[in-house]
Amino acid sequence: MADILRRDSAMPLHAQITEALQLQIKAGELKAGENFPSERELAERFSVSRMTVRQALLRLRSDGLIYRERGVGTFVANRKIDVHTRNLSGFSEEMISLGLTPSSRVLQLTRETAAERVAQDLDLEPDAAVFHLERLRLADDEPMAFETTYLSAHLCPQLDSVDLTVNSLYEILTEKYNLQMHHAAESLEAAAATRFVAAQLDIKIGAPVLVVHRVVYSEANQPIESAHTTYRADRYRATFYLSKNAL
Amino acid sequence: MADILRRDSAMPLHAQITEALQLQIKAGELKAGENFPSERELAERFSVSRMTVRQALLRLRSDGLIYRERGVGTFVANRKIDVHTRNLSGFSEEMISLGLTPSSRVLQLTRETAAERVAQDLDLEPDAAVFHLERLRLADDEPMAFETTYLSAHLCPQLDSVDLTVNSLYEILTEKYNLQMHHAAESLEAAAATRFVAAQLDIKIGAPVLVVHRVVYSEANQPIESAHTTYRADRYRATFYLSKNAL
């Protein structure tokens, strides 16, 4: 066990400890049976104060990797669940993590004034300029979803000059416009495919589809994106991980 | 502002501070504009150490009520989202929070041996005993969902003698069997109503429905419940709050 923490690193000690323990758990060095060291033992082993290892352990707990019992100890949780959608990824990232190859067909990318619903989602004046992006999302070259996205034009100028077939929209927003996704509100409902959507997704009119409406926010709670995605019900299932009250 | 913390209370100080600040935010005493006190100021005001108010503030942040910027300060987030499904509530709690009156019609409650899928979900031997519960869930006396629930029989003996039309299943599990829900994995998909479900929900065959499969776990990651809920698409929408990396 390499106990060496880099005290001069940009990464804080508690994050380094979190990472080290994560690795050991994933490598099976710390298994579901009890061999997990106590807070005091870890503090000594890493030569840090107990509060610091505590911070790391609380993080691991809220990530669902361990659980703790007062008076007893800390244990590795034997999760089977994919820690998946809870990480707020976009379509591309999600498909990749499922082992599929994502691609997009851009059907429309125009600059227009925001409709009422969009202005409300993005917290804009009623007639503010937005980009209106319509894409057919494919996985392994099969149509998977039809997506309509609205983005505030003043947050990402010249978005229309970017090749969205290759790059993930979220990558572009992060790297080019320094817009960091922080949290999102999603609502999901079942619906019957309209004629237009059915044609796009190559399914029958009236076939069930999963409609996801998502608004993505920055840390300062500024709305970045409002998206409306219609998935083929036979190819897509949304999965979530819910937790009660982890600190 | 009542700064009085009960130091002899069972509730820890940081939780009391969290609660106090929550109330002030909801009451509008702390608004989205900047008047939020700094950590040091709060520490002095509550007569606690800075680490203690910090714990409260981190909790408020991970709940999405505030956001923080290093070198700048702490701000009230102007959420519009219902802090809702992220709290892992059951059908009853969810309906109540939507202002509807939940009720149930128990269609079946039997003790049987676990099918393969159920045994897998609940981490049981193939032929272990389970309770099989089928309920029609109503909101304001209108059919909303059809739910099939499986529970491991050895975790909640004599479940068949409980009146499930009145009490929430989760309340019973918590109070009677000391089973604390801690986290859950959910998957959602759209489907077309089968004849049986259509009859139960009073909709047409083939109408879109939202099918939610949920496995609920205790803190020690022991599976407690496996549920399969079919919602009327025209009356129900699932909402989620996703966050990236709040500590």
Add this chain to the structure above:
DNA sequence: ACAAGCAAGTGGTCTAGTCCAGTATTCAAG
């Protein structure tokens, strides 16, 4: 008028302890 630099304030990190409330184990008394 402007830019550079300084100081004050903020959240983030960390320390080295203390005390408490649970939980196991051990061991002795009944």
Add this chain to the structure above:
DNA sequence: CTTGAATACTGGACTAGACCACTTGCTTGT
């Protein structure tokens, strides 16, 4: 053999400080 008390652990809560990186706004010298 059982019960009960002591003990030695665990995680949870809390303190009173420290230093750092970062932002902002004020001041001062050109």
